[in-house]
Amino acid sequence: MHLYSTLTKTTEPLTTLHPDRVYLFVCGPTVYDYSHIGHARTYVVFDVLAKFLRSTGKEVFYLQNITDVDDKIINRAKEEGISQSELARKFEREYLRDMQALGINAVSYYARATTHIPEIIDQIGRLLDRGVAYVTEAGVYFNVDTFERNGELSGQERAKRVSRVTDESKHNPNDFALWKLGEYGEYTWDSPWGRGRPGWHIEDTAISEKYFGQQYDIHGGGLDLIFPHHEAEIAQMESLEGKHPMVRYWMHTGFLTVNGEKMSKSLGNFITIRDATKTWKPDVLRYFLLLSHYRSPLQATDEGLANAAKRLEHIRAIAQEDMGPDIFGRKAFTEAMENDLNTPMALATIQRLAANGDIGALKEYGKILGINFLRETSAPLSVLQEIREELRARKQFEVADLIREKMVEAGITVKDRAL
RNA sequence: GCCGGCGUGGCAGAACGGUUAAUGCCUCCGCCUGCAAAGCGGAUGUCCGGGGGUUCGACUCCACCCGCCGGCGCCA
Structure with a gap:
C-alpha cells in the first residue's frame, strides 16, 4: 500500500508502527447540524481505506472523534431553546444514521469530546508543565513559538501566517486556546485553572493519545483542517515528549464543489446526506464519490450522479454468468487500490471484471467499496x-x-x- | 500578499518518461427486440491550458506564464 502524505508531499509505502495493525484517526463531525455529501465523501473514502486494509489482513483500529462541545453547538442550542446535550445527541444520532445509510461502518470506536474531559485536562496540565502553554485570565493557551516545526504541515511560515482570532490576553496572535475559561452553561467543567471548556484542537489529541498513544499511523480529514487544526494537533502532541512525527501519514480529502465552489455549511450551498439519499441510492452515491480520486476536487451535479447511476446499472447488466476468476483483473484492482487508493482506476477494473464475469471478485470488492455490483432480484x-x-x-x-x-x-x- | 492544489475528448474522470492517452456517459450506425430499454458490434471525436527547458524520447520531470479552486475566521 502506498499513500500520499500531506506532511511529506510524496507518496510513500505504508509502514506502520505495529507490523499488522493500523491506527487510523479521522476527524469526525461537529454535531450541530445535518451532514452534507461533502462530509460523506471524506467518510466514504476512509471507510473504503479501512475496509481495503482489513481485506489485506491488517487489523485496523479506526477511531473517530465526535465534537460535541463547541461554539456552534452552544449557539444553535440557544436558538432552538434546547440544551446543548440534547442538540449534540440529536445530531450525533442523525450523523450515525446517515453513516449507516451510506454503509459507512468501518469505524471501530466513536469518541465524544465531552466524555474525555479528564484526559483533556490532564494533557493540558502536562503541556503547562513542559512550559509550552501559559495561563491568562481568559484561559490556557499554547505558545506556538515554543514549537519549531510549526507550519510544517501547511507549508506556512510562522511569520507570514496570522491568525484572525483576536484575543487581547494572548501573547502571540497565533497562539491557540487549550482551555477557555467561563461559564458556558451545561457544558462547563471544573479545571485546575477554573471553570470552562476545552479548545477545539485539544480534544483530538487527548482522545488519540488515550487510545493510540503519542504516535500512530494515519490521520485523516478534509483539506480544510490542515490549518490550523492539524497543525495545532501536531504542536500539542509532539510537545508532550518530543516524539516526531506524531503521525506518519496525513491524508486529506479534496472538496466536493458546487458550481466550482466548495460545498460548506457556511456558504449554504450544501446538499445534505439526508436529502441526497432520498433521490439516489446509497450505492450510487458511493459509486459517484469514488469515481474521482480522493484528493481531487469533485463536482457535485445531478448529471454526475445520473451518470454514476447509469454506470453502476451497466456493470450490473453485464455481470451475469460466473466465468470464474479473472486473475489480471483482480491484480489490476488491488494495484489500483494500493496506489494511494486510486478508486477511479479500481472502478475501471470493476468494469472489466464485470465484463469478464468474475462474480466472486465483484462480490468481494463490492464489500470493500460498499457497493453492490450484482443485480438484486426480489x-x-x-x-x-x-x-x-x-x-x-x-x-x-x-x-x-x-x-x-x-x-x-x-x-x-x-x-x-x-x- | 503568503501557502497548497488543479487545468486531459461534448461530459465525468484515469494513466511506471517510451505501443493505437483507461473506464463510463453522451452522439451516430448496425445487430438484437412485438416495440423499447438493456446487451452486443462498430463509428465520430481529444495529441493532454500556453510558450520554453531537461531527455534518445514527456500528458507524465523542472522553471515560468495564463486560468480556476482552496487554506491563512468557522468548515470534511
Missing part, C-alpha cells in the same frame, strides 16, 4: 416479470408495456427476452 419483482412475460407471450402488449412503464418509473430496470 421475489415480488420476478413474479411481476413473470406475469409480463406471460402477457407478452399472449401478445397483450398494451398491458405488458404499461407494467414496464410503471416499473421503469419506479427505477427498476426491465430486461425483456426475445419472444
